Amino acid sequence: MSQLTESAAPLVELGEARRMVLERTPVLGSVGVPIGEALGMVLAEEVVAPEPVPAEDNSAMDGYAVRAADIAGASAERPAVLRVAGESRAGAPHRFHPLPRYRGAKGGNDADGRLPVGSAIAISTGAVAPAGADAVVPVEMTARRNGAVEVLGEVPIGANVRRAGEDIRPGERVLAPGRRIGPAELGALALAARAKVECARRPRVGIAITGDELIRPHEPMRPGAVRDANSFTVPALAAQAGAEVASLEHAPDSPGATRDALAKALEADVTVICGGVSVGRHDLVRSALAELGVEEVFWRVAVRPGKPVFFGVLAGGGIVFGLPGNPVSAMVTFLLFARPALLWMQGQDPWPRTVEAVFGCGYAKKRGRAEAVRCRLDEDRGRWIAVPTKEQGSHVLTSMLGAEGLAILPADLTEIRAGEPVAVELLPGALA
Ligand code: AMP
Ligand code: MG
Secondary structure: OHHHHHOOOOOOOHHHHHHHHOOOOOOEEEEEEEEOOOOEEEEEEEEEEEEOOOOOOEOOEEEEOHHHHHOOOOOOOOOOEEEEEEEOOOOOOOEEOOOOOOOOOOEEEEEEOOOOOEEEEEEEEOEOOOOOOOOOEEEHHHHEEOEEEEOOOOOOOOEEOOOOOOEEOOEEEOOOOOOOOOOHHHHHHHHHOOOOEEOOOOOEEEEEEEEOOEEEOOOOOOOOEOOOOHHHHHHHHHHOOOEEEEEEEEEEOHHHHHHHHHHHHHHOOOOEEOOOOOOOOOOEEEEEEEEOEEEEEEEEEEEOOOOOEEEEOOOOEEEEEEEEEOOHHHHHHHHHHHHHHHHEEEEEEOOEEEEEEEEEEEEEOOOOOEEEEEEEEEEEEEEEEEEEEEOOOOOOOHHOOOOOOEEEEEEOOEOOOOOOOEEEEEEEOOOO
């Protein structure tokens, strides 16, 4: 096919292209991971709690564990006086030992192993409430008198006592597969007595950045040079999607160098190439990929930014994205195509959360391509207003700064007016 006829070929519709990606994306297997290393990974198993949390009834306050009936009607004027039978501290519970077997045992004793009537146990926050106690009086409501405590008011049964299993019941499903592990999930795993957990293997991503013109941040500017942003944004986007960056290659625009860099990047579950995928004379990526055995699934999607985006597959199950080099196009196409694939591989819901918003201004677009407009989201009387961050050129990387979502304007639209509805795909971490 000549370049001209290829360029005239119809573009793949955005939603269809995204479905085509997932259809060809494999789900990876799982690995056992110590929970200290599981942050950012996706759970591949159901986590069931083996024991109640808290394990035993315990105190929510520093104070005295009592029988509520013993202090009924107590007031500052007529305090209830209770004998202090011992102390329960965090990690050192006070146990009453039933008579006669444990007569004289440390910690006190009682005929039925429970807090005796007319007694109290000094208790600290989190310490186990002794059997028989049914309420805790905060220390502020008491006065200590030698071996006794005066209780200056009453509290109802259950006051300031956290019940065993109140947080997690034994046998309860705490976490479901497909859930990404954040700080709270790590805590829940620890509570569920899990030192190790089965997680989806992190997808390995090989990245190749193409372009003769690109220079690194530390290099002095020279005529014709462009600072390479994608070497930083793309690995960061991959890591944010739970992937492991297996390689990062840089290729000048020569067929041999492009092929070498791509060959290395293809040694991965997912290959992401930036630049060189358009129709220019120096866009060498598609032909190099064909030579390297990558089967093209689609090239060119009806979306702005990102029209030249390429997707292909390798016989061994690897998937390959060719993203346009413009920094916004690279980020947006990663988010639209590569991120869902990475999530899917890990068994996670691949699609971003979408909010219904109204557009914040008038905006004209070309018919025939959907447009992903970088927006921040303002709340106004219970509605979200999607406001473009700034000028939307695919080279204006600062339009990604402060963006909370991509407002997806449908292909057939030629304009949207302020106040008209629009679906906004949230960027990772937005409104979290
Ligand atoms: P390409 O997709 O290779 O045709 O590149 C399109 C535009 O994006 C050109 O202006 C490139 O200079 C620019 N570009 C390509 N790669 C990068 C990159 N890694 N960082 C910043 N700009 C880039
Ligand atoms: Mg280029």
